[in-house]
Amino acid sequence: MMIDTDFIKQLKKLDLLVKKKIISSYAGAKRSLRQGRGMEPVDHREYFPGDDLKFVDWKVYARTEKLFIKRFEEEKSLTTHILVDCSNSMNYTLQKSHRTKFDYASMLAIGFAYLVTKENEKFGLSTFNMGLNNVMQPKRGKRQFFSAIDLLNKQKLKDRTDLELSAKQYSKIIRTRSLVVVISDFLEPLPTIRQGLYRLAKKAKSMIVIHIADPGEMRLDWQGDLKLYDLETDQIKKIFFTPGLRKEYAVKFIAHIENVRKVCKDVGADFFSFPTDKDPFDIFFEITHLTSRGHHSYR
Incomplete structure (x- = not known):
């Protein structure tokens, strides 16, 4: 066969x-984002359960009432x-x-x-x-x-x-x-x-x-x-x-x-x-x- x-x-x-972006969310839920000294976020992605809340962009949340995570270059x-x-x-x-x-x-x-x-x-x-x-x-x-x-x-x-x-x-x-x-x-x-x-x-x-x-x-x-x-x-x-x-x-x-x-x-x-x-x-x-x-x- x-x-x-x-x-x-x-x-x-x-x-x-696919619509739920399962593959991305799987990795997102299993890890903590890395934040190197002096690293600047390059963009955002949707929050997934298990993500570290300290990387939530609260300014974006204030505008949209939705949780987004700051993404750094190494995890794009x-x-x-x-x-x-x-x-x-x-x-x-x-x-x-x-x-x-x-x-x-x-x-x-x-x-x-x-x-x-x-x-x-x-x-x-x-x-x-x-x-x-x-x-x-x-x-x-x-x-x-x-x-x-x-x-x-x-x-x-x-x-x-x-x-x-x-x-x-x-x-x-x-x-x-x-x-x-x-x-x-x-x-x-x-x-x-x-x-x-x-x-x-x-x-x-x-x-x-x-x-x-x-x-x-x-x-x-x-x-x-x-x-x-x-x-x-x-x-x-x-x-x-x-x-x-x-x-x-x-x-x-x-x-x-x-x-x-x-x-x-x-x-x-x-x-x-x-x-x-x-x-x-x-x-x-x-x-x-x-x-x-x-x-x-x-x-």
Whole structure:
């Protein structure tokens, strides 16, 4: 499955979020404005819940009865960095007729790119596995948007995931006020996930971390003699799958994702976990519903 024209046409469903400038407000609600000594404001933007009130321009409020924040040169524009896992495990789907985890991650990535493009801001998009794979430097405009679609449609899935190395490489690209979005199944050891997210969080103003899972790998409705094929190592393992083994797997699967959630909380990132059978457009409204109220939670 590829990002098809039908999905692109449906992106207009997100226009309501564009009007609310969700991407800009997300970063605005998560940070405090910097005010360097001697810095003069260059313009204003609308106040968002969570902004520091000391930067409200009360003179403007006296004239308009609306809250506006003074903007300084360093925060005039927002750059969004979208990182998508392209390791072999992202090629998984229990039902061959359904979309893979990478298909789903690509839809979410393009949804973010659409929102950013509509707000006339810059975004960069990169895929990663054992390190960075394909990298699009941050730019703005429709050409950048369609280039992102082309990149994801042509992306080959291979190797394992090393978020720590990928983040180390990508952090050199983050130079301005940024929102970082990481989309992955996070099927790798927790220490490398932790180090990768910490490294990205140090460079980002705000970060959204999205975990993708196929319903089949969450439930594992199997039994009896099985041959399991590891997508990332090409190894085949024979097992006898019992209800007890299924329960043990479920406990470990949930524990791993909960640990990723805790890491996100520690670094100040918002964590979301979604199955691939959930409408991707519902996800954007679910994520931004909290943002519009100036509230962020680790879901």
